[in-house]
Amino acid sequence: MKVIVEGLHSRGHQVSVVRSSDSWYIKETSPFYTSITLDIESGFGENFITTFVAQLLETQREGKSAWTRFKLEMEQAQKASELHENTCKMLEMLFENKEVIQSLHKAKYDLVLTDPAIPGGVILGHYLRLPLVFNVRWTSQGEGHLSIAPSPLSYVPMTGTELSDKMSFLQRLLNVIIFGFTEYQISQYVLPNYVCLIEKYLGPDTDYLSLFQAADLWLMRVDFVFEFPRPTMPNVVYMGGFQCKPAKPLPQHLEEFVQSSGEHGVIIMSLGTLIGELPHDLADEIAAAFAKLPQKVIWRYKGDRPATLGNNTLLVDWMPQSDLLGHPKIKLFVAHGGTNGVQEAIYHGVPILGLPLIFDQRDNLFRIEVRGAGKIIDIFTMNEDTFFQGIQEVLNEPSYKKNMQRLSRLHRDQPMKPLDTALFWIEFVMRHKGAAHLRTESYRLPWYSYHSVDVMLLLVGVVLIILGTFAALIRCLCSIVHADGTFRRKG
Incomplete structure (x- = not known):
């Protein structure tokens, strides 16, 4: 969201960001926006996330079985329910704060821009009766397309199935079963939290799902270089890779380390913002495999120094990931499969060795593997040898790099940069006070x-x-x- 906010600020727009008092990733002060900090805790703090992620990792290490998968799904659903309960409390406190609500009305905003994964901004936008624009990959009901576009289960795979758009009969059967299970989870863990809130503040005839379908514009954080072909709608605008930019020069100490790799090049590894460390035994296996390589390695890792760490590996708390991926000496990206990292790898044409951990990461990496631009390793069953062999395969088989560079060319070959496309359509909604002519009215039908x-x-x-x-x-x-x-x- 920060990338779009900065883009809007650069075009002269005034942006206000509504945040809770315990927000750890949305800073209260910024030169790009004015913050409206609510004296409310959302429950979505750093401790909540890190504890939750640690629990999910522990569950997955119990073994790969149907029971483990079911247990994992239920843990995620229960935590999601807690999060939705906190969101409802936060919204109720906001709506009852007449001073804040009055100030939001008086400001006469042009639109509400929100990520609908947590529906606070969606409900607030409808309450203020403002045009609604989504920066979206997920809604509280799952992958964004499922809420707005026709999604035939015969060739649109559900998240978590690791299926492509070419399914056998048994795979289609699995896809339908997963769809039914997902609908059950939504009905049990999401919808009940909002019934009373919506009836009280938006009216008794308002349906929770229709709040999403009534949005004016969906800025989708993927494109069809990454996503499988599927039906879409006129008010869905694709901006996959909108955060990607040409690489900037590296800090001096990193540049010197990269250049010291000689002809062998450099591997970078990051498991994202939420996963700064791993169980000690797993970290030792990874470090030992890295130590056997002729390449240099830059590893974003915040845990204790692995006992098997080699001299060729540099541990860092933070790294300029996109700038490193754009450096000519980078040969491989060892990644967890978050959407941002995958899009940056596509943009810069760097093949991926995937170690998916939680949420949508395995599905993201599966899309890369299907296109021959990367390989997935099960981090919970791997050891030093399997990790080393995976690295060697992606480094030494030319097709991985060739296929990723082909995806990069396809991604870059478009008339406008994805961020410029997103900003154009946001301003379009501002100019025309919405985009009702692009929005289907099907959601009003029973x-x-x-x-x-x-x-x-x-x-x-x-x-x-x-x-x-x-x-x-x-x-x-x-x-x-x-x-x-x-x-x-x-x-």
Whole structure:
């Protein structure tokens, strides 16, 4: 979101950011926006996230089985429910704070820009009756397209299935089962939290899901170089890689380390913002594999120094990931599979060795693996040898780099930069006070009308009436002929 906010500021727009008092990643002071800090705790603090992630990692290390997968899904659902409960409390406190609400009304904003993964901004936007623009990959109901676009389960894979758009019968069966399970989770762990809140502040006739479908614009953080082809809608604008920029020069100490690699080049490894360290035994296996390589390694790692760390490996608390990926000496990106990192790797054409951990990461990396631009290793069962072999395969098999560079060329070959596209459409909504002409009104239809069940029943009824009438007429004629024939015989 910060990238778009900075882009809007550079074009002269005034941006206000509503944040909770315990927000750890949205800073209260910034030259790019004015913050409205609510004296409310969202529950979405750093401790909540790090503890939750640690629990998920521990669960997955218990073994790869159907029970582990089910347990993992239920843990995520329960934590999501806690998060939604806190969001409801936060919204209720906000709506009851007449002073803050009055100031939001008086400011006469042009629109609300929000990420709908947590629906606070969605509900606030409707409460203020402002045009609504999403910066979206996920909603509280799952992958964003599922909320707005037709999604045939025959070729649109559900998140978590690791399926492509080419499915066998059994894979399609699995896809439908996962869809049903996901719908159950939403009905049990998401929707009940908001029923009373929405009825109280938005009216009794307001449906939770329709709040998302009524948004004016969906800025989708993917493109079809990464995503599988699927149906979409006129108000969905694709801005995959919008955060990517040409690489800037590295800090001197990093540049010197990179240059010291000689002809062998450099590998970088990062498991994202939320995962700064790993269990000691796992970190030791990774470090030992790195130590056997002729390449230099830059590893973003905040845990205790692994006992097996080699002289070729540099541990850092933070690294300029995009600038490193754009450096000509970078040969491989060892990554957890977050959307930002995957998009940056595509932009710079660097193949990926994926170590997916939680959430959507395995699906993201699966899309890269299917296109031959990377390889996935199960981090929970790997050891030093399997990790080393995975690195060697991606480094030494030319097709991985070739395929990723092809994806990079496809991604870059577009008439406007993704960020410029996003900013244009945000300003479009501002200029026209919304984008109702791009928004389908299908969400206002009941399910039986949307799927034309009522029309089908009517048509079937008409056909049955016609057939019944025809059958009755034939029977009547046969009876008359039969009666007439009998009369003649008697004569």
